Amino acid sequence: PVGHAPRLDDDVPQLPIETVVEVLGPTFADASIAKAAYSAKYVKHQLDKAGMAFEGTDFDASIVAFLLGETSSTLAPLVNERLGIQVATPVTLTGTGRKATPLAQVEIEEVALSACQYADMVLRLRPELEQQLAERELVTLYEEIELPLMPVLYEMERVGMYMDPEVLRQISIAMVDDIARAEREVYEEVGHEFNIGSPKALSDVLFGEMGLPKTRKTALGYSTDQRALESLRATAPVVDKIFEWRALTKLKSTYLDALPATIARDGRIHTDLQQTVAATGRLSSTNPNLQNIPVRTDAGRDIRRAFVASHFEEPVLVACDYSQIELRVLAHITADKGLVDAFLDDQDIHRTTAATVFSVKPEEVTRQMRDIAKMVNFGIAYGMGEFGLASRTGLSREEAADFIKSYYTNFPGIKDWQEATLNETKNKGYGETLFGRRRYLPAIHSSNFQVRSAAEREAINMPIQGTAADIIKIAMIRIADAMRERELSSRMILQVHDELIFECPEDESGQIGELCREIMPASLEMKVPLKVDLKKGPNWGQMEPIA
Structure with missing residues (x-):
């Protein structure tokens, strides 16, 4: 019944x-x-x-x-x-x-x-x-992480996150104007109006009328997807404007138009936090996906403003975020001296990397140098090669190859670990995290180069991203236990990969911050410290750092 x-x-x-x-x-x-x-x-x-x-x-x-x-x-x-x-x-x-x-x-x-x-x-x-x-040998992972995490996720889903539909409506109105502006700017670059959303029309304009270097061939002409156009970014200003138009239209259709229908009777959105989907062990969010709302763009931050602290008399949101956790995990598992020392000395890791690879003093590192180093630092965890770096930075293939070669020369522990990890994965048939979580990769033996290369990148990524996922899961379980023991009324309401978000009464926000600073870095004893950044605010889009 x-x-x-x-x-x-x-x-x-x-x-x-x-x-x-x-x-x-x-x-x-x-x-x-x-x-x-x-x-x-x-x-x-x-x-x-x-x-x-x-x-x-x-x-x-x-x-x-x-x-x-x-x-x-x-x-x-x-x-x-x-x-x-x-x-x-x-x-x-x-x-x-x-x-x-x-x-x-x-x-x-x-x-x-x-x-x-x-x-x-x-x-x-x-x-x-x-x-x-x-x-x-997965019993400990199951009994100490995955099974105790389940009721924590249930409670987060049950509570949900309050959304102010009026804020969302105002943002939507403003975004219509932003999309129209971005559209006009594309038309000005091209010289006439056309259907920007049509791959064929866009291909005809870019590669036919404008004569841009052709990308890979498709049934409709030449590819106009993100990866293909990325390589044209440095030489064709219209590409940036197309990217902006795409980003805005996607935000509007995916979030501004869709989110209101997902608001429950209690005024809150109850996303599904899935623990049996991502092969690395990361949590995923569906119905709706709250983990993919951009944080580095003004439009993304605007949407986050609609997620408002509620429930309590003086409510606030507190966000506790692991700082560069995947790079810190990389330093720990590779034991690369340069990377480990940089974190132990609390250096700006991207500036340090740029100074090392470009052979300049840290104070001489330019913004462009740091951006390239940052791209490589994060890209290494995903097995990024010279083509990936070149397409993302505007460097030539040769320059990108030289940079990566210099990177590995200066951080030899990373290259040694990657080679050892690939060999081990080929022998075992799976990659694994420090907690024993496995990702089976039969494609690593494929005769197809592209299929095999993708599996090799996944083999490199699994110990890094998977271990980071296990670490935050342990923290979630321990924080939930501590909140219950202290009889706090605050609620953990969302996890966005490296970040936990809490809804609190103002007078408990300090205790939540203390708990996160105490528990989150202690999930795993490592060669480098795990650092946690705290923020607080009335909504998800307007949060100020907590010292």
């Missing part, structure tokens, strides 16, 4: 929800009674809507399957593959297309049988999945 809508022509009697809550509620709420589930966070949300708590999960098949490298996001394929049993999927019950029946209206006998079968399959899967978890 939970969530099921009785049909008028249904002669199968249903239990009153009050009876179900009375009989099953205490068992579900008792944390001392172990529970097994597939996607326990989803189960918690559904039972919460029916007025029941769900505590004591000690086995979540979706999380275990994800850690073992399973790619399916539903139970049925897992059961079919592991047990050889065909079970009905929700689509099997509802049908598809216009004739689809909402699951809540499918005949209760079918739904009940399917639900019982799913519960049975979870129990049947458990022994095999737990055995593989132990064989692959």
Whole structure:
């Protein structure tokens, strides 16, 4: 009966929800009674809507399957593959297309049988999945990070983040003007109006009329995607204006037009924080995605202003952000002396890198030098090569190659680690984090150069980005525990990769900052310190640093 809508022509009697809550509620709420589930966070949300708590999960098949490298996001394929049993999927019950029946209206006998079968399959899967978890030395990762993180994410989703629709409306009006301005500037560069959003029209204008160097061939002409146009940026001013127009139109359609429809009755947006999607272990945000709102552009910051502190009498938002965590993880795992020393001395890492590679004094480093060094520092974690650096900086391929060669000469520990990591990944078939999380990379043996190169970049990236993801997950669990122990009313409401956002009463904001400064750097003992930056403000877009 939970969530099921009785049909008028249904002669199968249903239990009153009050009876179900009375009989099953205490068992579900008792944390001392172990529970097994597939996607326990989803189960918690559904039972919460029916007025029941769900505590004591000690086995979540979706999380275990994800850690073992399973790619399916539903139970049925897992059961079919592991047990050889065909079970009905929700689509099997509802049908598809216009004739689809909402699951809540499918005949209760079918739904009940399917639900019982799913519960049975979870129990049947458990022994095999737990055995593989132990064989692959993933038990600690599961029991100390992923499983305790699940209720933390549930609570963050349940609370949500307040959004002021009026602020969003005002921003949308202003952005219409900004898009029109960007459009006019493109037309002025070209000399006439055309459909900027049409790849074919844009290709005809750029490579036909304007005679710009041709990019790779496509069915509609020549490529006008971000990567292709990036290489033309330094020589064609119109490209920057096209990028601005694209960025503004994407922000408007993705956020300004779409976000109002996602505001719940309580005035808040309740995003889904997914822990079984990103192969590196990073959390992802969907329905809607709140992790991709740009922070480095005025338009992105404007949208963030609509996410407002609420709930308390004097509410504020507090943001706690790991500073350059992936570079610090890189320094730790490579043990490169130059990189480690720079962080130990609390230097500007990008200025230090530029000074080292360009053979100048730190005070002689120009803005352009620092920008190139910054691009390489972050790009190294993603296996960026000379083409990637050249297209992003305006350097020639030769200049980019020379820079990368000089970088590796001055930071030899990084190159040595990369080579060792690639060899290890090829031998094992997977990359892993310092906490043992694995990413299986069969494509690293591909005969296709592009496919193999992509897998090699993923092998380099996994220990860096994956370890950083594990570190912030540990911090989230410990901070949530500490907030509960101190009986704080503040709430953790969002994670954006390296940043945690809290909604607090003003008089608790200092305690939240102290907790973050104490707990976040202690997630992993490293050769370099983990540094945390704090900000506070009335909304997500207007936050000032906390000393």
